[in-house]
Amino acid sequence: MSNGLKVKKRNGSIESLDLDKMHLMVEESCRNLAGVSASQVEMQSGIQFYDGITTAEIQEILIRSASDLIDLDHPNYQFVAARLLLFSLRKSLYGGIDYNPHLYEHILTCVNKEIYDEQILVKYSKEDIDKAKAKFEEETAKVPFAVQVKEKFGGLRFYVHAATDKHYNYISFAESMSYRTCEECGAPGKTYTDGWHKTLCDIHAEMDGREQEYDDEDE
Numbered sequence: 001m002s003n004g005l006k007v008k009k010r011n012g013s014i015e016s017l018d019l020d021k022m023h024l025m026v027e028e029s030c031r032n033l034a035g036v037s038a039s040q041v042e043m044q045s046g047i048q049f050y051d052g053i054t055t056a057e058i059q060e061i062l063i064r065s066a067s068d069l070i071d072l073d074h075p076n077y078q079f080v081a082a083r084l085l086l087f088s089l090r091k092s093l094y095g096g097i098d099y100n101p102h103l104y105e106h107i108l109t110c111v112n113k114e115i116y117d118e119q120i121l122v123k124y125s126k127e128d129i130d131k132a133k134a135k136f137e138e139e140t141a142k143v144p145f146a147v148q149v150k151e152k153f154g155g156l157r158f159y160v161h162a163a164t165d166k167h168y169n170y171i172s173f174a175e176s177m178s179y180r181t182c183e184e185c186g187a188p189g190k191t192y193t194d195g196w197h198k199t200l201c202d203i204h205a206e207m208d209g210r211e212q213e214y215d216d217e218d219e
């Protein structure tokens, strides 16, 4: 699909603006993120396209429109902007956003371009490099990431993927501290259960008209 606009590719050739391709990339940037919308990013940027625009400029406009959408209620647009920026880097490095060269291939290309020292291929065999890549992928899969952070019953809930016991201990410490920390000012507080559960210090509890504290005996 195209809307008739012509774009200039990084290599200088002229093509019709492929809206489907652009749409897929923006969708991919929003994947698995709460509170973000691909069409919002496109709407924010759409009016700024013009004939003869370069693909690099389109990428820049999309990054800017995603970052313009970041606010307190929609913090996840920061990740949309970051992913779009990564796509852009990948495009200029490898010539495409889907193309992920094998580590050995990448080293070979860089040695041929005299960016890397050719000694690297003398010191390390293809087997060594393959082993390093496998190890790297194994380690990458272990990096934990937050999937959801929210407040529930006056306390913090922090959901994470691929966390170790050590991480869970830190999280559970922070969660238990959240029941003793005023939501308004960070001073020592207690959880109040009259109405919407909230953890407040004495001053903010009074301002909020709270009386009933959380009682362990109830559980």
Ligand SMILES: [Zn+2]
Pocket: 182, 183, 184, 185, 186, 187, 200, 201, 202, 203, 204
């Ligand atoms: Zn307070």
